[in-house]
Amino acid sequence: MSDRSPIIAPSILAADFANIQQEVEMLNRSEADWIHVDVMDGEFVPNISFGIPVCKAIHRHAQKPLDVHLMIIKPERYVEEFAKAGAEIITVHYEACPHLHRNLQQIKALGCKAGVSLNPHTNVELLEDTLQDIDLVLIMSVNPGFGGQQFIERTYTKVKKLRAMINAAGSNTIIEVDGGVNIDNARPLLDAGADALVAGSFVFRSENPEATIAALKAV
Ligand code: DX5
Ligand code: ZN
Numbered sequence: 001m002s003d004r005s006p007i008i009a010p011s012i013l014a015a016d017f018a019n020i021q022q023e024v025e026m027l028n029r030s031e032a033d034w035i036h037v038d039v040m041d042g043e044f045v046p047n048i049s050f051g052i053p054v055c056k057a058i059h060r061h062a063q064k065p066l067d068v069h070l071m072i073i074k075p076e077r078y079v080e081e082f083a084k085a086g087a088e089i090i091t092v093h094y095e096a097c098p099h100l101h102r103n104l105q106q107i108k109a110l111g112c113k114a115g116v117s118l119n120p121h122t123n124v125e126l127l128e129d130t131l132q133d134i135d136l137v138l139i140m141s142v143n144p145g146f147g148g149q150q151f152i153e154r155t156y157t158k159v160k161k162l163r164a165m166i167n168a169a170g171s172n173t174i175i176e177v178d179g180g181v182n183i184d185n186a187r188p189l190l191d192a193g194a195d196a197l198v199a200g201s202f203v204f205r206s207e208n209p210e211a212t213i214a215a216l217k218a219v
Pocket of ligand 2: 011036038069178198
């Protein structure tokens with residue numbers, strides 16, 4: 001159990017892209033800690049979202065760190081451009097990186113924090129040999145590609161297992177959970193050991209996104 005408050009990272013994927021400046025300004029005013037930026041290539045995931053120019057546009061208005069989630073194959077082709085576009089955290093997918101250790105080194109050499117994301121079917125134990133090099137693990141609690149999907153309950157078990165691994169290693173790796181996060185599963189996720197929560201639809205589809213962010217922060 002823990003009473004610490006979570007890092008809240010609203011996902012801009014669920015925002016109104018026609019009013020991106022206002023949406024980012026709302027996040028600036030809110031209690032959000034990071035802005036989660038979902039990049040999809042139509043190859044690693046069956047959907048295309050947006051890329052570097054949109055990330056730059058978000059960064060131009062953002063007063064909070066950009067937490068960039070790359071759902072793309074061969075991310076090494078683009079991490080430098082995302083770092084230049086304002087990313088502070090760059091997360092790549094375990095399943096997209098046969099040379100994961102090299103990807104992490106590349107991200108860190110650019111001065112960014114390095115994250116690794118795991119799809120729902122990927123076992124957290126696969127990170128045992130790289131954990132000391134990972135700043136953040138992003139546990140997918142839905143299959144990546146779309147916002148608005150239902151939270152997978154098995155996620156709690158994965159978060160608990162990963163928390164135990166991180167504690168045993170004495171590392172500071174952050175655990176972030178992404179997909180179907182809402183006011184009901186936020187506290188159980190924190191209690192399982194999560195540090196950071198991504199929320200897209202739950203924030204942007206709510207009547208008052210700022211108040212919803214505050215509610216998540218206060219769970
Ligand atoms: C899914 C993305 C998520 C998504 C979360 O592929 O990685 O960040 O935007 O959206 P919700 O909170 O609606 O599940
Ligand atoms: Zn994401």
